[in-house]
Amino acid sequence: MSTREIKVQKQGWIPKKERIWVIVAIMVAALIMLWELKGLLQLSFTTLHSRQFEHTFKGFGSNARIAVFFVLAYYVLLRVMKLRHLKGQVKVKKWLSTLLRFARKWHTPAAIIAIAFIVLHTVAVFMHGFKFDFNNISGLISLVVLLPVPISGLFRYKKMDRKWHLRSGIAFAVLFLIHSFL
Incomplete structure (x- = not known):
């Protein structure tokens, strides 16, 4: 085997420079899920079927939506960078590349947290009562x-x-x- 193949085999699934943020995001997502699930499981039956609880699971969905939009911003910025209209716009491209680096760095951690809110939203909807609409x-x-x-x-x-x-x-x-x- 070549040295490159050995290096690829030794490297983990997640690159070293992103690993710390992914681990932190997993821990934050796990804490959010455990805390919120504990709260959901302590609610009474009448509370689960009230209008107030509807706002609770819609809040989880809104938080997930914000995080998903941030995750999708990476792909939007990547697409905008490739537009022909920006060929001579050095300042705009420099500004967009800074935004793109920021969005790339936080793409995976934001996605992990978004998945946590999506799971909470799903669990809360099923607790409230799933209707076939x-x-x-x-x-x-x-x-x-x-x-x-x-x-x-x-x-x-x-x-x-x-x-x-x-x-x-x-x-x-x-x-x-x-x-x-x-």
Whole structure:
């Protein structure tokens, strides 16, 4: 084996420069989920079916939406950087590249926290009472499409995903937007 192959084998799934932020995001997401699930499990049956509880699970969804928009900003900025209209705009490209670096650095940690809020939102909706309407079905479908996104993201670090992370992420984003705004 060449030295490059040995180095790739020794390297973990997550690059060293991102590992600390991913671990911190996992810990924050786990703490948020444990804290909120503990609170949800202590609620009475009448509270679970009240209007007030509806605001609770919609709050989880709103927090998830903010985090998902931040995650998607990376792809939007990447696309904007490739526009022809920006060929001579050095200052704009420099500013956009700074934003792009920031969005790339926080893409994975924000996605981990977004997934935590999505899980909390899903659990709260099922606790409130799942109805077979458009909003709940579209949310359930987008949740199913979300499942391969973090898995393919891990393969993305190893360059083994064959664009599945991007494709499943775009599918999730479209379904998530339908669920959020319709």
